[in-house]
Every structure is written in structure tokens, then in C-alpha cells.
Amino acid sequence: MARQTTPGRSTGPKRSPSHPPKATGEDQHGSPAPSPAFLRPSHSPTAARQRDPTTAASQANTHETRIRDAAFTHDIPRSAESPKRIKALGLSALLELGDVVNEANGTRPGWAPRELLLADDFFLAAHDDVTGKARLTERAAGIGLAASLLGELMLFRKITIQRAHVVVMDRRPVPDALVHLVLEDVLGEPEPRPVRDWLRYLGRNAYELVAQRMVREGLVRLAETRRFRRSIVYRPVDLNAAAWPVVRLAQKLSRREAIVLPDVVLAGLIRATGLDKYLKAEAAIDIADYQRLLINSLPGPLRVLVAETEAAIGEAVLHHRM
Amino acid sequence: MSYPRTQSNLSLALAEDRLGIPSVLFFVMSAATPLTVVAGVVTTGFAVTGLIGIPLAFIIIGLVLGLFSVGYVAMARHVVNAGAFYAYISQGLSKPLGVGGSWVALLAYNALQVGLYGLIGAATQPLLLQWFDLDVKWWVIALVAWAIVAVLGLQQVDVNSKVLAVLLVTEVLVILVFSIADLGNPAGGTITFDTLAPGNLFTSGIGAVLALAVLGFVGFESSVVFSEEARDPRRTVPTATYLSVALIAGLYALGSWAMSVAVGPDQIVAQSGQQQSELPFNLAAQHIGTWIADVGHALLVTSILAAMISFHNTTARYMFALGRERVLPPALGRTSHRTGSPVVGSMIQTAVGLAVIVIYAIGGWNPVVNLFYWGGTAGGMGVLLLILITSVAVGVFFARNPSGETTWRRAVAPWLATVALAIVVFFGLRNFATLLGVPEDHPLRWGVPIVYLITVLLGIIWGLVLRSSRPEVYATIGLGARSVTVSASADTEVIAR
Numbered sequence: 001m002a003r004q005t006t007p008g009r010s011t012g013p014k015r016s017p018s019h020p021p022k023a024t025g026e027d028q029h030g031s032p033a034p035s036p037a038f039l040r041p042s043h044s045p046t047a048a049r050q051r052d053p054t055t056a057a058s059q060a061n062t063h064e065t066r067i068r069d070a071a072f073t074h075d076i077p078r079s080a081e082s083p084k085r086i087k088a089l090g091l092s093a094l095l096e097l098g099d100v101v102n103e104a105n106g107t108r109p110g111w112a113p114r115e116l117l118l119a120d121d122f123f124l125a126a127h128d129d130v131t132g133k134a135r136l137t138e139r140a141a142g143i144g145l146a147a148s149l150l151g152e153l154m155l156f157r158k159i160t161i162q163r164a165h166v167v168v169m170d171r172r173p174v175p176d177a178l179v180h181l182v183l184e185d186v187l188g189e190p191e192p193r194p195v196r197d198w199l200r201y202l203g204r205n206a207y208e209l210v211a212q213r214m215v216r217e218g219l220v221r222l223a224e225t226r227r228f229r230r231s232i233v234y235r236p237v238d239l240n241a242a243a244w245p246v247v248r249l250a251q252k253l254s255r256r257e258a259i260v261l262p263d264v265v266l267a268g269l270i271r272a273t274g275l276d277k278y279l280k281a282e283a284a285i286d287i288a289d290y291q292r293l294l295i296n297s298l299p300g301p302l303r304v305l306v307a308e309t310e311a312a313i314g315e316a317v318l319h320h321r322m
Numbered sequence: 323m324s325y326p327r328t329q330s331n332l333s334l335a336l337a338e339d340r341l342g343i344p345s346v347l348f349f350v351m352s353a354a355t356p357l358t359v360v361a362g363v364v365t366t367g368f369a370v371t372g373l374i375g376i377p378l379a380f381i382i383i384g385l386v387l388g389l390f391s392v393g394y395v396a397m398a399r400h401v402v403n404a405g406a407f408y409a410y411i412s413q414g415l416s417k418p419l420g421v422g423g424s425w426v427a428l429l430a431y432n433a434l435q436v437g438l439y440g441l442i443g444a445a446t447q448p449l450l451l452q453w454f455d456l457d458v459k460w461w462v463i464a465l466v467a468w469a470i471v472a473v474l475g476l477q478q479v480d481v482n483s484k485v486l487a488v489l490l491v492t493e494v495l496v497i498l499v500f501s502i503a504d505l506g507n508p509a510g511g512t513i514t515f516d517t518l519a520p521g522n523l524f525t526s527g528i529g530a531v532l533a534l535a536v537l538g539f540v541g542f543e544s545s546v547v548f549s550e551e552a553r554d555p556r557r558t559v560p561t562a563t564y565l566s567v568a569l570i571a572g573l574y575a576l577g578s579w580a581m582s583v584a585v586g587p588d589q590i591v592a593q594s595g596q597q598q599s600e601l602p603f604n605l606a607a608q609h610i611g612t613w614i615a616d617v618g619h620a621l622l623v624t625s626i627l628a629a630m631i632s633f634h635n636t637t638a639r640y641m642f643a644l645g646r647e648r649v650l651p652p653a654l655g656r657t658s659h660r661t662g663s664p665v666v667g668s669m670i671q672t673a674v675g676l677a678v679i680v681i682y683a684i685g686g687w688n689p690v691v692n693l694f695y696w697g698g699t700a701g702g703m704g705v706l707l708l709i710l711i712t713s714v715a716v717g718v719f720f721a722r723n724p725s726g727e728t729t730w731r732r733a734v735a736p737w738l739a740t741v742a743l744a745i746v747v748f749f750g751l752r753n754f755a756t757l758l759g760v761p762e763d764h765p766l767r768w769g770v771p772i773v774y775l776i777t778v779l780l781g782i783i784w785g786l787v788l789r790s791s792r793p794e795v796y797a798t799i800g801l802g803a804r805s806v807t808v809s810a811s812a813d814t815e816v817i818a819r
């Protein structure tokens with residue numbers, strides 16, 4: 001919980017993240033704790049990493065830190081639900097992910113935690129896990145993937161959303177080449193642009209870009225179809241891995257487990273693009289309420305990202321552009 | 323800092339796929355489906371009202387709607403979810419009234435759409451008889467059309483604007499060729515101007531003819547849907563709107579006038595009654611040859627189909643937008659993820675269509691007069707009422723937020739249009755029995771206006787209920803697909819402060 005140690009938060013609201021003790025979630029539900037192992041076990045345990053007061057203090061007065069602090073004030077899980085209920089549901093784990101995210105931030109290049117590559121998961125969710133057939137229209141997939149890429153940058157704490165505009169928080173490189181390119185795009189704009197413009201802009205070629213990244217990662221491979229005319233599709237390499245994002249989400253939502261931040265964003269984008277059906281199909285029980293609760297408790301900027309995605313899909317329908 | 327750039331790549335890239343005037347114009351015009359109006363609306367209108375002022379009425383309504391469009395397109399730049407009348411009403415006038423307006427719109431577009439099932443049955447029947455020697459009941463054809471619309475509605479097929487554009491261009495050509503041939507063969511050897519003479523319009527039934535003319539223009543309002551995606555918001559959409567209104571007015575006035583010239587102004591009512599939608603094709607067959615009549619016939623069928631699909635999708639999208647706002651059940655706001663079509667709204671519209679066809683088939687009523695014409699005129703009246711309320715909303719909106727628009731655009735034109743529209747509505751309601759072709763004591767004479775009134779009132783009540791019971795829904799009425807972002811960011815803004 002690095003955020004608490006960062007100085008200069010006095011302007012932030014006091015009601016903020018009364019970070020609950022880690023155990024809350026398990027206590028309430030008796031289910032196993034959200035496994036930290038899920039969050040890349042090869043890395044050091046959460047506690048030690050971020051308590052480096054010197055670094056924090058040295059940055060305290062830089063412009064960047066101030067922007068970041070301002071952004072952090074958004075980072076409070078807040079929703080129409082009572083804070084008590086959220087705590088009861090084990091959102092402590094949701095906050096905990098901040099540590100992984102911070103670790104990824106500005107550390108060695110080439111190291112991007114798999115959990116943060118939201119677009120890969122969304123891509124897999126948006127295709128049939130066996131045939132690789134698209135579950136969404138081209139346009140909707142583009143919007144969803146564009147949102148996922150912005151989401152990745154937000155999880156990496158490079159950008160945030162303020163008043164529905166994309167704002168840069170940290171211009172240092174991102175450990176993933178594709179996301180870094182998106183960051184370069186954002187940096188290249190003379191002034192902050194609305195999220196909806198970014199969704200449209202990135203949506204034009206997000207599909208190809210993400211697919212190519214996944215080819216490089218060995219998650220999908222190119223294949224040819226000859227149904228009507230020859231065309232190239234991306235087929236999953238490992239069927240289990242392809243089904244995993246949806247199955248994983250469905251399981252966690254069914255068991256009402258605590259869910260890490262990127263997965264909540266993924267759940268939000270799945271709902272926003274209308275892929276819900278596949279999530280529900282994998283779930284053991286009705287998950288809609290829990291899903292909504294989690295999405296509503298996302299930090300402000302991420303919640304806005306999900307809402308903007310839903311709006312972009314809706315507008316594409318209303319503007320005859322689907 | 324490392325990128326001292328003043329030019330925005332994003333703007334440049336997005337500008338590339340923005341729409342120009344031709345795209346918007348084609349979209350609006352193809353939804354207007356001219357042949358359906360000239361062959362269906364005009365002939366039935368002559369026959370039912372017994373009045374011959376229709377050609378002039380198209381010109382007058384064109385002028386009134388052009389005036390209305392000035393404020394309408396100007397306000398489109400300042401509101402969210404432009405393209406739906408109720409969005410204007412909600413954001414300009416009042417949210418509860420907006421809900422009422424949205425329900426009226428649903429009802430009106432619905433009536434327009436299901437009415438077309440009657441026309442397509444009647445228009446295809448003679449074709450099948452002539453070409454294949456098949457005598458098919460109108461409702462069998464209507465059911466086939468219904469199935470096509472149901473499937474295409476779920477596939478969101480209207481995106482295929484190229485097909486529509488080709489159809490539109492051929493329809494316009496056919497109308498022009500028909501009209502030239504009509505004018506070249508005037509009844510009695512001289513070209514008459516009776517149907518364009520004000521004296522024949524300003525009679526006791528003027529309201530009926532004017533309201534009928536409005537029906538021909540329905541669809542022009544959709545141009546503003548593209549105000550956010552137009553290449554130049556200040557020019558593209560306004561120009562496309564004025565052009566489409568002018569083209570529609572000119573084409574329909576010409577087509578209906580030419581027909582009256584060929585038949586003779588004194589005969590047009592009787593002949594329209596006898597031949598119904600066959601009239602323009604029979605004339606063309608006489609003047610040019612049967613082949614062109616056949617081409618026109620086939621185009622009429624595709625034109626009606628295109629109109630049905632267009633209205634079907636309009637209604638489905640209305641329900642979709644209202645579902646997204648949660649003014650209607652949120653399930654309506656879902657899309658088919660595979661095709662992106664507003665699936666629930668589409669299916670409801672399909673169900674309504676089936677019910678109406680079945681009821682008319684069992685009841686044995688006339689598909690052209692009792693289904694197409696009544697549905698069309700009742701729907702057209704609803705749209706006319708919406709245009710009037712929207713015009714008031716435009717005036718009020720700009721009175722509250724001048725938004726940097728000129729006095730002409732924000733005050734003079736909207737209020738002049740409001741007065742003109744109010745006159746049209748007044749006479750339209752007064753002559754509503756003439757419009758429908760029923761006696762004054764017929765239940766539909768007051769039934770239709772009363773149904774609209776009740777719908778508005780129910781909508782207002784529902785809006786007020788939302789205000790007290792679900793303020794978060796009330797706050798986003800009229801915002802369409804964007805309503806979700808308002809609720810999401812409202813929370814964030816509080817934190818940011």
C-alpha cells in the first residue's frame with residue numbers, strides 16, 4: 001500500500017482507503033484467500049517493496065508526483081454500495097494489486113506482469129476458445145481492445161482519466177512495447193483528448209496490434225481459412241489458455257472471491273461490449289450482481305473507462321456504424 | 323516535453339473517416355424511399371382525401387421543415403444524443419416531457435413501419451399475378467416481407483449503404499422518367515397547373531393535405547445523428563439536411579404534379595381510387611412501355627422493403643437508447659454482440675409487426691387504406707407533433723443558452739418554424755377525419771390524437787416517477803448511449819473536488 005506512504009496526500013479526502021486488513025475477505029466468506037500466487041509468485045512478497053520513504057520523499061515536490069497524487073485521490077474504491085459492504089466482499093485484495101502495479105512501474109524493461117496485459121485477456125474473451133471465431137463485430141472488438149490498451153496504461157500508472165480526458169501521469173517507458181507505443185501516442189498529443197476520441201482512434205487498428213503482440217507471446221498463431229475466400233485468422237495455441245480469462249473470471253465471480261484489479265476491469269469491459277453471455281455460461285450461479293458491485297467499486301478513472309467503452313459501443317449502434 | 327508537437331495526429335487520423343455531405347445526404351434520402359411515397363402515399367392520399375393540392379403541400383411543408391431545420395441542426399452541435407427528437411425535448415424543454423416524446427416517437431415510428439406491410443402486400447400482388455400467374459393473398463406477401471425484415475433487423479443490415487444508394491438513385495431516376503413522360507402526355511393535350519394552384523390547397527381540407535405531406539418527409543430528421551462524425555460540424559450536417567429537404571420536396575412535388583397532369587386534375591382523385599399504387603406504373607406503361615412499368619414495380623417493392631427495414635431499425639434504436647438510459651427496461655439496451663444489432667428492440671418490433679399482420683388478415687381489412695394509409699397518416703401525425711414540440715425545445719434551449727449562435731439560427735428561425743408548425747398541427751388535427759377519409763364521428767378521428775395525448779401524459783408521469791424514485795436515471799434522460807458515462811463520472815467529479 002505504497003500510496004499511504006507517499007507524502008503530500010493531505011489534500012486528498014480523509015475518507016479515503018481505510019485499507020482493511022488483508023484477511024477481511026477470507027473471514028467473511030471462509031473461502032481461500034485470493035491467492036497472491038496469482039499475482040506472479042516469482043516476485044517478492046508485497047510488504048517489502050514499496051516502503052522506500054527516501055524515494056517517495058525525493059519525488060514529493062516534483063510536478064509529476066503532484067499530478068500522480070491528484071490522480072491517486074481518484075484511486076479510492078467508491079461506489080453507491082456502502083464501504084462496509086465492499087470491505088466485506090474482500091476488496092482488500094483489489095487494493096493490494098497496487099503493489100504489483102507499482103512494481104511494474106518503471107522497473108526493468110521487458111518485464112510486464114502478465115496480469116496487467118488486459119488486452120490479451122480481452123482478445124481471448126472476444127474469440128471462441130476453440131475455433132478462434134470472433135464473438136464481436138470488428139468495430140466492437142476494436143473499441144474493446146482500444147479500451148483494454150488504455151486500461152493497461154492506467155494499470156501501469158502511466159495515464160489516468162480526468163474529466164473524461166486522458167491525462168499523462170508518468171512519461172517513463174512502459175515494459176511492454178505495444179503499450180509503450182500507445183503511451184507515445186498519448187504523449188504526442190499537444191493537449192489531453194477525450195477518452196471517446198482515443199477509443200475511436202485506437203479502435204481503428206487495435207485489433208491487429210494486439211493480435212501481433214499475442215503472436216509474439218505465443219498465445220495465438222496465424223491460420224488460414226478458406227471458407228469463402230482465403231483469409232487469415234488468429235487461432236489460440238493452447239485451448240486452455242484461450243478459455244482461461246473467461247473461466248477464471250466466471251469462477252471467481254461465482255465464488256464471490258476477491259478479484260484483482262485488472263480482472264475487474266476485464267469484467268467491466270466484457271459487460272460493456274456485450275460479451276456477458278459467455279461469462280454467464282461459465283458461471284455456476286448468477287453473477288450479475290457481484291459483477292456490477294465490483295465494477296461500481298472500481299477506482300474512478302477505471303470506472304469511467306468502462307463507462308466510456310459502453311457508451312462508445314452504444315453510440316456505434318445509434319450512429320449506424322456497428 | 324520531448325515531443326513539442328502542435329499538430330494532433332489523433333485529429334488527423336479521426337478526420338479521415340469522418341462523413342462528408344454526400345454520405346449524410348445519401349443516408350437521409352435512402353431512408354426516405356421516394357418511390358414508396360410517390361406511388362403509395364400520394365396516390366392513396368389523392369384517393370382518400372379527395373383533395374388535389376398535394377403537390378403544392380409538399381413545397382410548403384418543405385419550406386416549413388427547412389425553416390425548422392435551421393435551429394434543429396444548430397442545436398445538434400450543442401446537445402448529446404442528437405438525432406432523436408426526445409433528446410432535444412429532454413435537453414431543451416423538460417425531461418418528463420422528453421420521456422413522453424420518446425414514447426410518442428416509439429408509437430409513431432411503429433405505426434409507420436407496420437403500415438408498410440399492407441402496402442408491400444398490395445404492391446407485390448399484381449406483380450406476382452402478372453409475372454408468375456400466382457394469385458397470392460396480400461398477407462402472405464406481408465409475412466414474407468416480415469420474415470425478411472425480422473432477419474435483416476437482427477443482422478443490422480442497414481449498414482450496407484451502397485445497396486441503398488443504388489436503389490435510391492434508380493428510384494429517383496424512375497420518378498424523373500415517369501414524370502417527364504407524364505408531362506409529355508398531358509390529359510386533354512395541355513399541361514395544367516391546377517394541383518399547384520394555391521386555390522386548390524387552401525380549401526377546407528388543407529390540414530389533411532399538409533399533414534399528409536409531412537409523412538413524405540419523415541426520415542429527414544436523422545441527418546443530425548451524424549453531427550458528431552461529420553467532417554465539418556458547422557457545414558456538413560446543415561447542408562445535407564437542407565439539401566435533402568429541398569430534394570424531397572422537389573421530387574415529390576414534381577412526381578405528384580406530373581401524375582395529375584397526365585391523368586387530368588379532375589380525374590386524379592377518381593383514378594387514384596381505382597388504381598391505387600398502380601397508377602404511376604399504368605401511366606408509364608401507356609406512355610413509355612410496359613418494361614419500364616415493370617422496372618418501376620420491382621423498384622417499388624425494394625423501396626418499400628428498404629423503408630420497412632429503415633423504420634424497423636429506427637424503432638429498435640429508439641428502444642435501445644431508452645434502454646441504455648434505463649428509462650425503459652435495461653434489457654432493451656443490450657446489443658447482439660455478434661452483429662451489434664439492438665436485439666431486444668428488434669424482436670419486439672418484429673412481434674408487433676406479426677400481430678398486426680395477423681389481425682388485419684383475420685379481420686379482412688383493406689391492406690392499403692386501413693393498414694398502410696391509416697398507419698402512415700397516424701404515424702405521420704405523431705412525427706408532426708414531435709417536430710412541433712422539438713421546435714419549441716430548440717427555441718427554449720437557445721433562449722437559455724445562446725451558445726454563440728446567430729440570432730437567426732437561435733431565435734428567429736426556430737420561433738417562426740414553431741408558429742408555422744403550430745398552424746399545420748392545428749389544421750391537421752381539425753381536418754384529421756378528412757386525412758383518414760372517415761366521417762367525423764368515426765372512432766379513429768379522435769382516437770388517434772387521444773392515444774398520443776395519453777401516451778405523452780403517461781410518459782410525463784413516468785418521468786416524474788423517475789425523478790422521485792430513481793434520480794440517477796432521471797439525471798441522464800435524453801442522453802442516450804452516453805448516459806452511462808454521466809453516472810460513472812458523477813462520482814469521480816465529487817472526489818476530484
